[in-house]
Amino acid sequence: MSLDYTNSIPLHVQLKKILEQQIYNGYYTEKLPSERELMDEYYVSRSTVRQSIEQLVRERVLERKPGKGTFVAIRTINDWLGSLHSTSENIEKMGMAPGAKLVASQEIEVFGRLKDVTGLDKAHHFKRVRYADDIPMGIERHYYPVGLGKKLSQYNLDQEAFYELLEKELKVKTFQAEQEIKAGAATRNDAKLLHILEGASIIIAERKITDIHGDFVEFERAHYRADMYSFKITLSRNSK
Amino acid sequence: MSLDYTNSIPLHVQLKKILEQQIYNGYYTEKLPSERELMDEYYVSRSTVRQSIEQLVRERVLERKPGKGTFVAIRTINDWLGSLHSTSENIEKMGMAPGAKLVASQEIEVFGRLKDVTGLDKAHHFKRVRYADDIPMGIERHYYPVGLGKKLSQYNLDQEAFYELLEKELKVKTFQAEQEIKAGAATRNDAKLLHILEGASIIIAERKITDIHGDFVEFERAHYRADMYSFKITLSRNSK
DNA sequence: CAGTGGTCTAGACCACTGG
DNA sequence: CAGTGGTCTAGACCACTGG
Structure with a gap:
């Protein structure tokens, strides 16, 4: 899946939805690619990647661990x-x-x-x-x-x-x-x-x-x- | 009040606290200065201002109205x-x-x-x-x-x-x-x-x-x- | 040591608001 | 029209992680 640059939907919203889907489909179960890897994969800047991830962290879907990476959140x-x-x-x-x-x-x-x-x-x-x-x-x-x-x-x-x-x-x-x-x-x-x-x-x-x-x-x-x-x-x- | 650049507390956290205080003290009751005005007032970049405001929006203290400005949130x-x-x-x-x-x-x-x-x-x-x-x-x-x-x-x-x-x-x-x-x-x-x-x-x-x-x-x-x-x-x- | 997320800057273009 | 927040880029330095 890739982003649609002609679409009026902001890139960070598109990317957020893609990541969310991949998590719920079980494609990512633990660790996500690093922010710099996601930049290369989706051809966007680091701040755009961070915007997408921030939203998912806020919704408690993801967790960030400084120095380690970004992970699917475990919640009881x-x-x-x-x-x-x-x-x-x-x-x-x-x-x-x-x-x-x-x-x-x-x-x-x-x-x-x-x-x-x-x-x-x-x-x-x-x-x-x-x-x-x-x-x-x-x-x-x-x-x-x-x-x-x-x-x-x-x-x-x-x-x-x-x-x-x-x-x-x-x-x-x-x-x-x-x-x-x-x-x-x-x-x-x-x-x-x-x-x-x-x-x-x-x-x-x-x-x-x-x-x-x-x-x-x-x-x-x-x-x-x-x-x-x-x-x-x-x-x-x-x-x- | 101004920011302490030598302090290890991130600038956007310091700015967030200042804004929060000013709201609760009644200094801001409705409209806040624009992001560009806050840049000049506190000598930080626009993304730092936005980080502070984003946090307060998330906590439902502020509301953003595109094209109009940033406002103290009214909540029942x-x-x-x-x-x-x-x-x-x-x-x-x-x-x-x-x-x-x-x-x-x-x-x-x-x-x-x-x-x-x-x-x-x-x-x-x-x-x-x-x-x-x-x-x-x-x-x-x-x-x-x-x-x-x-x-x-x-x-x-x-x-x-x-x-x-x-x-x-x-x-x-x-x-x-x-x-x-x-x-x-x-x-x-x-x-x-x-x-x-x-x-x-x-x-x-x-x-x-x-x-x-x-x-x-x-x-x-x-x-x-x-x-x-x-x-x-x-x-x-x-x-x- | 390379890799990670956290912080911060400077700059650009956009759609929308309201006089 | 000037002013607003929204989006996005490119680049930099930091502390922390773990081999």
Whole structure:
């Protein structure tokens, strides 16, 4: 691919798109050519190359390491969830020790709202109870496409590492998450697992994650004890 | 102020800090000198000036208008709350018409947790019921320092414009917001205002806003009917 | 030591703005 | 028309990396 010098689209924008494509297509997976090599490859000046790369650094697609080179950025889900904290982090902030226990892992038929949201007929379902200092404070249900679920089920899931597994072990490139937070009342089953009364207030979080192609990766539905759990979000004017 | 050429801190970083200070000190309130004027003023090249300005544009402190100049950015709170939607927006997304009604506006003594969070002894308290298609779906309580509250109380508050008032009319420069979302049960008073049963599930949102100096601006506590309201957050890898 | 990204200069041409 | 930010070039020196 080369640049179109007659086009009114600035060269650095064209080059940025080419590099972005090559990264998402997997052509560059780690180190990029140096700025001087890219100058020769695309017949542009170093500042134009730098403009393209700067944009991608700002979007956290690339990372620059002075003296070493320019690299594809490694980012975890929790990292770009950014202002929203993970379950483990929330529990740790309360001064308690986070824990998890897998109570179900099976293939299921999907119907109703879950089918609408995921677009799946079958899914692999994981159900985990989350603990804070050994007190049960939430139930997290994860739904994955069958193939992905099968792979995940080979790991030890009595830990807090779902997202890390997806990113690091299974190389799923996640892209976007939509999260909804609402309140509700505990079902009989919730009540039993969480040691609370049926009908007690719970806080419900639903999250849908799609990969860079917009394909479904995960749907999660979590029920937390309202007296033990809340979501904290910090929003700041400096996006830095 | 001028730049220190012997200092190891890059010139564009020094210049960025100077400009940032002048903006926050109110020296520049609207239009900045042109890039060519800044070159002459600080004895640097145009690319160095542009590097400084680019950084401030990225942090949303400045805005560039091609052909016109560089300006101090005007930003509303809802704007930088970004991924979190406002009450009105949430109601509109449900396909309903948002409304509000002021039911209390008074100076109060502050104690307990509210005193801890705000650091105030006295506060001005506003209480509004929020509607969706004339159905009451939430109670929002706002607490301000007495002086600010007095100013706000002179406006017509039977509308959705609290943040806009703060920013546009009262020139409060907000900076950071911390938000907590949890669940609870309706008190008798909640139940009466929201037309629900005492003890029914509600979702509770608390938000503390501070200005650019870290000084307290507002504390808000809102109770929403769990069957009618939820928080939606979209998180994306591209921060753009 | 060669190679890397970071910084900085001087200069040029462009499209757009608004009197 | 002069003035603005946007784009682009060519070239230079720097500190840091790692063989």
